[in-house]
Amino acid sequence: MSVQLHAQEAKAWARIGDRSRVEVALDRGRRLLEDLPHPTDPAHHFVVDPSKFDYYAMDIYRRVGDDARADGLAEEVLSKVVDWRGRILAPMRAAEAHVTKGVVAARVGDLDAAVHHGHQALDGDRKSLPSLVMVGQELAEVLTDRYGGESDTQEYVDELRTLASST
Template sequence: MRAWFALTTGDYRGVIAAARAGAETAARQGMAVQLAAQEAKAWARIGDRRQVEVALGKGRRLLEGMPYPENLDNHFVVDPAKARQEVLRTGTDFDGTDRSPMRNAEARVTLGVTAAREATWSRH
């Protein structure tokens, strides 16, 4: 919560500090993925694209190591599809050209797998 409050008040260095401290405590939990996203937002607002990519990569690696969530209605559960949509949004130019073709391809594959899982689960 400290990272989110810092983000909403424009304290971007505070976001980074809180996100990193929280990630150490919440290692390997969905909360750590959310903290990586908060850190990425702070770096984006500071204007450091490289650190945005580092933070997003950290969140992606954490997310990939977690089982698919059972209850996406839980506010504190990270929806893998939502994370991949953000990757595509930031990795695509205004004209639709991929800025990050490999990262975007991986995101599209993950979205396809997610959609297939959801279709399979909805039939049971």
């Protein structure tokens, strides 16, 4: 449980924009996690295993603009949430990884990839629409700031609004 608290602390510092405190909180969480035995039920909501910690770190690095780390962790998250048949095992983690990849793509100038990942995030099954809408808004803001006049941007924003109105 304390590992998750350090991850939440890092998220709070990321929202404030304090990069040095983000790193301290993430480091504390990682060190605690390394000392714990591998969980017997990693699917349990209150259990934090290395892949869940990567998921938290991905979100945090996206928020602070560390695109290389965020993108690498998004790849890692996606590789762990899809089974050998291509079935998504953790829809919310997959959706947030796609938002992360979309934000990174938008920041480097790849509108097509950004919108593609954004649509992938919004499609499919998930359990927490309010959470997805909140994260999806991060991509909408980047797209609007950088590509506000593009029809692809408007399509994504409209899809996000439709999803938000259904919650």
